[in-house]
Amino acid sequence: MKKTVNNKIELPQERILELFQILHTRFEKNMNRHEGLDWSKIQTKLEDNAEKLWSLNEMEETGGEPDVIGYDAKTDEFIFCDCVQESPKGRRSVCYDHEALESRKEHKPKNSAVGMAAEMGIELLTEEQYRDLQQLGKFDTKTSSWVATPTEIRELGGAIFGDLRFGRVFIYHNGAESYYGARGFRGLLKV
Structure with a gap:
């Protein structure tokens, strides 16, 4: 295309x-x-x-x-x-970044959130941008989305993600190499 x-x-x-x-x-x-x-x-x-x-x-x-x-x-x-209600379907089951992808010895996902975003020419939302988005609607009530992770967390092997549960935005952590069918990422593009 x-x-x-x-x-x-x-x-x-x-x-x-x-x-x-x-x-x-x-x-x-x-x-x-x-x-x-x-x-x-x-x-x-x-x-x-x-x-x-x-x-x-x-x-x-x-x-x-x-x-x-x-x-x-x-x-x-x-x-x-x-602005899709749940994390974009075509961007789920990805670990956080290339380093996390390479660290997996088996059952590797096809891609990483950071890698896909770069290929698409977009940025992962920051925690602040993710919280701001949640002011415009109810997003990720059944899914979750990776968000840009601060360096100090990533250096320790972690990455953060957000979701909306019980009427509140939660930002939580996971190992950067983890991936789930209900976790993807949301992107931001400035034009």
């Missing part, structure tokens, strides 16, 4: 039009996530940035249902985040 032109990733024109329709419809249905923002300005920025549009397509294709959740006036960037 993707093609490379002059070392840039591009989507076929039909998919671009389809993706704009999907994103615009989702934007209109969820105005509480981005009050005061204008879709036409967002689309214009996306039209000028094929690589970011490709990343949004990857978020969509892996089940993330990306939507605009904010605007950074300092950098003039719109902020997209995976």
